[in-house]
Amino acid sequence: MTIPLVAVAHGSRDPRSAGTIHALMDVVRSMRPDLDVRTAFLDLSAPRLGDVLSAVHGDGHEEAVVVPLLLGRAFHARVDVPAAVSEAEQQYPRFRVHTADVLGPDRHLVEAAWRRLSQAGADPGDPELGVVLAGAGSSHAPANRLVADVAARWQEHTSWAGVVAAFAAAADPDVPAAVAALRARGARRFAVGSWFLAPGLLPDRIIEQAREQTGDPVLADPMADDPGLADLVLQRYTDALTAAARPEHYSRAQ
Structure with missing residues (x-):
């Protein structure tokens, strides 16, 4: 059983935002059909991150990887995501949640923004x-x-x-x-x-x-439907699992 990938976006009152995020995750699923991929939001859209982590645990998984769909390490990455992860781990003491790095900075983002601008005619x-x-x-x-x-x-x-x-x-x-x-x-x-x-x-x-x-x-259009973004999400997922497997990760967790 693969460890689920839980992608968490900010959320918006505008339904186009959630629709675009779901479309991005559909691309991720098409690239990794073996992987359990779920979508969550921090605010303003459903489902919320805590609810998705509860569902992952309820489905019998002992681990999950949260990939923040955030462009930088601002308030949501430094406060909101860790708070939701900590709450889930306290609620389910044997449930381990690994948090991946945010999406930026990364060349995939720069290239995606450039492609969008070029496609628009700049x-x-x-x-x-x-x-x-x-x-x-x-x-x-x-x-x-x-x-x-x-x-x-x-x-x-x-x-x-x-x-x-x-x-x-x-x-x-x-x-x-x-x-x-x-x-x-x-x-x-x-x-x-x-x-x-x-x-x-x-x-x-x-x-x-x-x-x-x-x-x-x-x-230019927003970046999320660029194919490079799906690659980046999967890269963040893999990097988080690699970091979790290192001995120093376990020593810090104890």
């Missing part, structure tokens, strides 16, 4: 194109820095007038400020790259602001 050789790489934003500075680092790398490898990270909430710059900075660098046309896994309220806010500021920008 020309890397256009010197008058300004690109906003849009993310959710976080009070955890390293999560925002990750998006800014990707924007800087794109700037180095294209002829674009500029690439600026922008955030929907909790961090600066916002989209209007990013567009203004790009115009100052000579941008005459605009594109919006997506540092989001799935559609939802925050991506919609980004799109609305970009249209208000630029008229008709090139808009």
